[in-house]
Structure formats: structure tokens, C-alpha cells
Amino acid sequence: MYQRVLQTIQLQGRAVDVLRLDSCTPGGMGNKYFKMKYNIDEAIKQNHNTLLSFGGAFSNHIQALALIGSQLNLQTIGVIRGEDDPDNPTLRFAREHGMRLHFVSREAYRGKQTPNFVATLSQLFGRFYLIPEGGSNALAVRGCMEIMHGMESEYNHVLVACGTGATLAGIAATPGLIAKVTGISVLKGEDQLTQTVTDLIPHNIVPAPWSILFDCHLGGYAKNSPELVACRNMLENVQDLPTDPVYTAKVFCAAAKLIAIGQIQADEKILIVHTGGLQGLEGWNYRFPNK
Numbered sequence: 001m002y003q004r005v006l007q008t009i010q011l012q013g014r015a016v017d018v019l020r021l022d023s024c025t026p027g028g029m030g031n032k033y034f035k036m037k038y039n040i041d042e043a044i045k046q047n048h049n050t051l052l053s054f055g056g057a058f059s060n061h062i063q064a065l066a067l068i069g070s071q072l073n074l075q076t077i078g079v080i081r082g083e084d085d086p087d088n089p090t091l092r093f094a095r096e097h098g099m100r101l102h103f104v105s106r107e108a109y110r111g112k113q114t115p116n117f118v119a120t121l122s123q124l125f126g127r128f129y130l131i132p133e134g135g136s137n138a139l140a141v142r143g144c145m146e147i148m149h150g151m152e153s154e155y156n157h158v159l160v161a162c163g164t165g166a167t168l169a170g171i172a173a174t175p176g177l178i179a180k181v182t183g184i185s186v187l188k189g190e191d192q193l194t195q196t197v198t199d200l201i202p203h204n205i206v207p208a209p210w211s212i213l214f215d216c217h218l219g220g221y222a223k224n225s226p227e228l229v230a231c232r233n234m235l236e237n238v239q240d241l242p243t244d245p246v247y248t249a250k251v252f253c254a255a256a257k258l259i260a261i262g263q264i265q266a267d268e269k270i271l272i273v274h275t276g277g278l279q280g281l282e283g284w285n286y287r288f289p290n291k
């Protein structure tokens with residue numbers, strides 16, 4: 001079991017516990033640590049010395065992969081959507097930690113999982129262990145099933161940010177979890193997320209009741225808004241809680257709203273999972289100076 005860090009904050013006059021994965025995972029990797037751990041074990045078991053994955057230029061996953069690779073002496077390759085920018089803090093970090101970066105057009109990136117594209121990567125880079133975008137696969141879900149270890153019966157309601165949905169799937173699949181689990185989608189549009197999470201939950205497991213809120217993305221993925229700024233400032237200044245604008249801040253904002261409109265009941269004991277992502281702050285300030 002990992003050494004967990006909990007913080008209690010006040011939201012709309014309610015005491016809410018926060019599971020600070022940002023401060024109890026190596027390098028602040030947050031949920032990416034849990035998503036990566038069994039993938040790394042598997043790569044080592046298969047005698048790989050190179051890990052390859054995909055991401056945007058500000059990706060928390062790419063940052064975490066570069067960090068883990070440098071710590072374990074494994075080669076890492078990041079296939080990055082779009083063009084190189086040597087001043088981008090995430091890319092700079094990745095390079096400094098030995099990651100090889102390979103930039104592809106947005107169009108090529110969309111076809112990144114096709115056999116043809118992967119074959120091209122093999123020609124370029126030789127043998128590698130492939131980790132999908134965001135690190136989301138069955139082994140990632142298995143890692144995320146450990147996030148709630150030791151807290152299975154402490155809470156009635158767990159809220160967590162949802163991108164690909166692997167973290168939500170893992171939490172919902174925690175054996176013995178009595179809480180209901182709400183995922184806050186940070187992307188605009190419903191697409192396939194509910195189906196994706198359903199498919200990611202191991203088929204031999206009956207999950208805790210879970211659902212996804214699709215209307216709390218505050219403008220869409222990695223978009224800025226005055227509401228987001230206000231929410232982050234309140235958390236930082238009043239509650240002493242740093243959040244990232246792409247994922248975690250949206251969960252706190254959503255939780256505050258659910259409490260205010262009575263959708264979270266007075267007798268519910270709430271846990272918000274802080275999934276990390278603070279590395280992205282430097283990139284955010286780079287993208288949105290003076291905000």
C-alpha cells in the first residue's frame with residue numbers, strides 16, 4: 001500500500017476530504033503513477049528497455065513517462081502531436097530526462113494506433129513496449145484499483161477527474177468499495193466515454209455504482225475561463241490547495257455546485273481524488289501569460 005496524504009477542505013460550508021495523489025506519488029505524478037506501474041512491470045518482464053507512448057505537447061502522461069524512464073534507466077520515446085517548441089516546459093522536461101521526441105502532424109496523430117503507423121515507428125525506433133495515449137489500458141486500470149486501498153468503506157461518494165476514463169474505471173472496480181463514484185469529464189462532448197469506462201472495468205468484477213458528469217468541463221479540454229480562474233484562486237488562497245486547470249480544478253468546481261444545488265446530500269461523506277497534474281501549471285502559464 002502507498003503512503004496516502006489526506007487534506008480536509010471546506011466547500012460550500014461542507015467538510016470534504018481530498019486525497020492528494022499529487023503529494024504522495026513520486027515526482028507528483030498523481031494518477032499517472034498508478035496507471036504506469038503495472039505497465040512498467042510488464043515491460044520489464046518482456047525484456048524491453050524502451051517505452052514508447054503518445055501525447056500532446058503539455059501532456060502529464062508524457063512528463064511522467066520521461067521521469068519514470070530516467071529513474072529506472074529505461075529509454076523513452078514520446079510521439080508528440082504537432083510541432084516542436086523548445087520553450088514548452090513539458091517538452092523541455094522530457095528532453096532533460098532523456099526522452100526522444102518524435103513530432104507528428106495532427107492528422108497522422110489521429111491514426112497513431114493503426115498497425116501501419118506502429119510499423120513505421122518500429123522501423124524508426126526498433127523494439128519498444130507501447131503504452132497507449134494517456135497510459136490507458138487494462139494494466140493501468142489494475143494500478144488504479146489500488147488508489148482507494150484502505151479507504152473502501154470510509155466514504156459514500158468519490159469524485160474524480162475523467163479524461164480517458166481509466167482512472168474512473170479503476171476506482172469503480174476497487175474490491176469492496178462501498179462509495180458511489182462520479183467522474184467529471186474534462187472534455188466537451190460525450191462521445192464514447194461511458195462505453196469506454198464500461199469496457200475498461202475488468203469483466204469479472206462488479207463495480208461500485210458509477211456515473212459521469214458531462215456538463216462540468218468549463219468550456220472544454222485545456223480551455224481557460226473566468227469561472228475556472230475564480231475556482232482555482234479560491235482553492236489556492238482560502239483552502240491552501242493547488243489545483244491544475246485542465247483536470248483537478250474542474251472536479252472541485254463541480255463538487256461545489258453539486259453541494260450548492262443539493263445533488264450531494266447532507267449525509268454523504270465525500271472524497272475528492274486530486275489526481276495531480278501540477279507539472280502542467282508551468283505550461284499553462286506559458287500558454288496563457290498574465291492569467
Ligand SMILES: *Cc1c(COP(=O)(O)O)cnc(C)c1O
Pocket residue numbers: 030031032060061134136161162163164165166167168244247248275276277278
Ligand atoms: C491524465 C489525468 C487525468 C485523467 O485520467 P484518465 O485515466 O485518463 O481519465 C486526470 N487528472 C490528471 C491530473 C491527469 O493528469
